[in-house]
Amino acid sequence: MAAALAASQAAAAPAPAAPVQPPAEVIPASWAKLVDSEAEIPLRVVQLDGLAVMKIMKHSRDAYPSAVNGILLGLDLDGVMEVSNCFPLPQGREGEEESTARPSASKYQASMLRSLKEVHGDDNVVGFYQSTAMGAFLSQSFLDLQASHQKSLRHGGIALVHDVSRTARGNTSLKAFRLTQAFLQAHKAKKFNVQGLIERGLTFSNILEELPLQIHNTPLLDAFLLTLSQPTVSPTPTTLFPTASLSDLPPTNQPLTPTFPILNTASTPALTHNLSLVLDTLDDYNQESSNYAYHQRQIAREKTRADAYTAKRKEENAQRVRDGLPPLPEEDVSRLFKIPPEPSRFESMLLLGQLDGYAKTLEDVTGASMVKMYAAKAGATAA
Amino acid sequence: MSLGRPSQAVFLQPPAATSAPFANRPSPVTSVTVHPIALFSILDHYLRRDEKQDRVIGTLLGSRQDGEVEVKSAFAVLHAETTERVAVDMDYHRTMLELHQRINPREVIVGWYSTGANLNTYSALIQGFYQHETAPHPAIHLSLDTDATDGQLGVKTYLSAPVGVTPKLENCVFTPVPCTLRYTNVEKGGLDLLTNAASSSTHLAHPEREMEELEKAITDVVGMLDRVLTYVQAVLKGERKGDPAIGRYLLDTLSAEGPALGRKGAEALMGSQLQDTIMVSYLASLVRSQVEVSSRLALVT
Numbered sequence: 001m002a003a004a005l006a007a008s009q010a011a012a013a014p015a016p017a018a019p020v021q022p023p024a025e026v027i028p029a030s031w032a033k034l035v036d037s038e039a040e041i042p043l044r045v046v047q048l049d050g051l052a053v054m055k056i057m058k059h060s061r062d063a064y065p066s067a068v069n070g071i072l073l074g075l076d077l078d079g080v081m082e083v084s085n086c087f088p089l090p091q092g093r094e095g096e097e098e099s100t101a102r103p104s105a106s107k108y109q110a111s112m113l114r115s116l117k118e119v120h121g122d123d124n125v126v127g128f129y130q131s132t133a134m135g136a137f138l139s140q141s142f143l144d145l146q147a148s149h150q151k152s153l154r155h156g157g158i159a160l161v162h163d164v165s166r167t168a169r170g171n172t173s174l175k176a177f178r179l180t181q182a183f184l185q186a187h188k189a190k191k192f193n194v195q196g197l198i199e200r201g202l203t204f205s206n207i208l209e210e211l212p213l214q215i216h217n218t219p220l221l222d223a224f225l226l227t228l229s230q231p232t233v234s235p236t237p238t239t240l241f242p243t244a245s246l247s248d249l250p251p252t253n254q255p256l257t258p259t260f261p262i263l264n265t266a267s268t269p270a271l272t273h274n275l276s277l278v279l280d281t282l283d284d285y286n287q288e289s290s291n292y293a294y295h296q297r298q299i300a301r302e303k304t305r306a307d308a309y310t311a312k313r314k315e316e317n318a319q320r321v322r323d324g325l326p327p328l329p330e331e332d333v334s335r336l337f338k339i340p341p342e343p344s345r346f347e348s349m350l351l352l353g354q355l356d357g358y359a360k361t362l363e364d365v366t367g368a369s370m371v372k373m374y375a376a377k378a379g380a381t382a383a
Numbered sequence: 384m385s386l387g388r389p390s391q392a393v394f395l396q397p398p399a400a401t402s403a404p405f406a407n408r409p410s411p412v413t414s415v416t417v418h419p420i421a422l423f424s425i426l427d428h429y430l431r432r433d434e435k436q437d438r439v440i441g442t443l444l445g446s447r448q449d450g451e452v453e454v455k456s457a458f459a460v461l462h463a464e465t466t467e468r469v470a471v472d473m474d475y476h477r478t479m480l481e482l483h484q485r486i487n488p489r490e491v492i493v494g495w496y497s498t499g500a501n502l503n504t505y506s507a508l509i510q511g512f513y514q515h516e517t518a519p520h521p522a523i524h525l526s527l528d529t530d531a532t533d534g535q536l537g538v539k540t541y542l543s544a545p546v547g548v549t550p551k552l553e554n555c556v557f558t559p560v561p562c563t564l565r566y567t568n569v570e571k572g573g574l575d576l577l578t579n580a581a582s583s584s585t586h587l588a589h590p591e592r593e594m595e596e597l598e599k600a601i602t603d604v605v606g607m608l609d610r611v612l613t614y615v616q617a618v619l620k621g622e623r624k625g626d627p628a629i630g631r632y633l634l635d636t637l638s639a640e641g642p643a644l645g646r647k648g649a650e651a652l653m654g655s656q657l658q659d660t661i662m663v664s665y666l667a668s669l670v671r672s673q674v675e676v677s678s679r680l681a682l683v684t
Contacts, residue, residue: 050577053573054419054570057570058456088486090485119428119431119460120432167572168569168572170596172573172575172590174590203678203681213589215580220429225578225581262597262600278670345681352678356674362664363664364593368593370657373656377650
């Protein structure tokens with residue numbers, strides 16, 4: 001894809017120099033789709049509509065602290081993935097089996113898509129969204145879902161991650177991702193042992209690649225938002241006598257008042273929660289790595305036993321040859337000794353990814369709150 | 384925070400049901416609050432209407448509490464209007480309702496919406512249908528004026544009451560109910576982002592990192608303070624006539640925000656919190672570098 005982009009750019013560059021004879025065989029990337037509807041135009045940017053943003057936020061917040069997901073609808077046009085709508089998916093209830101939860105979710109999705117089509121809504125699935133808290137969203141189900149989307153959807157689909165805890169602090173956190181080729185290959189081959197990881201140089205940081213994200217509104221929504229943020233003067237009498245209290249004053253009429261939640265200096269509760277999450281994940285990781293070590297020891301033990309057996313058999317055969325007897329057949333060692341398969345490193349890789357997510361959130365929060373504290377101090381001493 | 388232009392309408396309230404026969408009747412609706420997402424859905428539906436359709440309708444979902452109706456979301460419903468009849472796709476309404484309630488079982492039907500400012504016989508008929516759906520609670524009707532007849536996209540909410548000697552479905556009065564916008568902290572963040580997109584020249588906005596947001600918030604506040612300061616100085620110099628209302632607001636704001644963070648307060652804050660914050664910050668970067676090292680080591684046998 002990058003090669004195609006480079007080619008089209010290279011083709012575009014000499015065009016102004018020699019406008020008389022443009023190379024006829026080179027079609028600009030934006031026209032390629034008209035000529036060939038299956039043409040591969042690389043995805044450059046994800047564009048979210050206001051409605052989708054608000055719907056994702058509402059769903060994530062209603063279900064907080066449990067993580068939820070839903071389907072994104074829209075269209076990819078000329079390298080821009082336009083997400084115009086979305087709908088939440090029902091979450092499997094406690095105790096419900098995975099096997100029953102999945103068909104019901106897909107049935108839900110089908111009937112929702114049918115209904116949306118009837119009222120002329122977009123019904124083209126382009127990806128899914130996932131809510132998270134404190135920045136750790138990497139999980140087995142997240143990656144499996146995206147891997148299945150990337151196989152079935154045009155352009156692979158995108159995964160949108162919304163961090164509720166950060167948005168509540170006044171910093172809207174939306175990120176668009178898709179899986180890298182390296183991870184997709186590994187996922188396809190189900191090779192997450194050490195060898196497989198080394199071959200592809202796979203760590204938690206290159207499982208996903210981020211796509212730039214921009215927010216766009218429909219013109220009608222733009223107009224509506226602007227009327228909301230415009231203060232309107234109430235037509236109440238203007239001859240005001242000095243009033244006793246504020247409640248006697250005419251109400252200011254501005255539905256969208258700025259509140260600046262980001263200027264709040266108290267970030268301690270969030271920090272404590274985040275730190276305890278870090279500790280939990282560290283425990284999990286520890287357990288995972290001791291599991292791994294146990295497996296390694298198991299493998300080593302079986303291997304030594306197998307080696308000892310082959311050595312013994314060889315010795316015996318040599319003895320028999322010397323005694324003039326026919327040698328015993330060389331048996332298949334792997335059938336006698338079950339060498340356990342090498343354990344997958346997938347889980348521990350994901351845990352590392354989660355740890356990194358938590359720590360990154362911690363860094364961001366503490367960085368901002370240090371700035372705020374020094375600012376408050378400067379303000380107080382200057383006053 | 385009310386929506387649209389303040390109206391001169393008198394909000395009529397039915398008498399409180401205190402007498403014995405009405406004791407178990409639901410409390411009358413005194414106010415309506417709307418979440419922005421419901422309004423956004425309505426606007427989206429209006430944009431996607433049929434070419435010949437004048438207005439669109441749909442169902443409002445939300446909750447009720449002590450006479451206050453909270454509209455939390457909305458979905459579109461198919462309907463057809465001709466000069467002699469109106470039809471609402473009931474099956475569609477039921478299906479969508481079921482789908483929505485699987486996600487959020489706490490949200491129930493509270494009423495319906497339509498776009499455009501006029502209320503006609505068909506409005507009364509549709510209102511009758513929704514009244515039936517929400518019984519015993521009254522159904523509310525929200526109208527969003529997409530034609531901007533009074534210069535803005537006004538939002539109005541109504542209740543209905545039967546009128547006439549013999550009660551007929553198409554005879555009813557729509558009485559206005561005060562309507563306000565409500566949003567949560569999370570939604571506010573999203574709204575800010577959308578407003579940025581609306582007011583920028585490219586009609587695009589990008590979610591920013593925490594530091595950039597912080598910088599913007601501080602510049603905004605400084606700008607506001609500057610504006611107030613210039614105004615106050617102009618009044619003090621006698622260049623402008625002071626408005627007592629603004630004075631009251633200023634006084635109220637300054638005293639309501641609690642005791643200002645003095646020099647001592649700032650020092651206490653620094654003493655108690657700064658050490659913790661710095662420590663956590665160090666810890667976080669330590670964790671990150673350890674994680675990075677560990678993931679690299681996994682690639683080495």
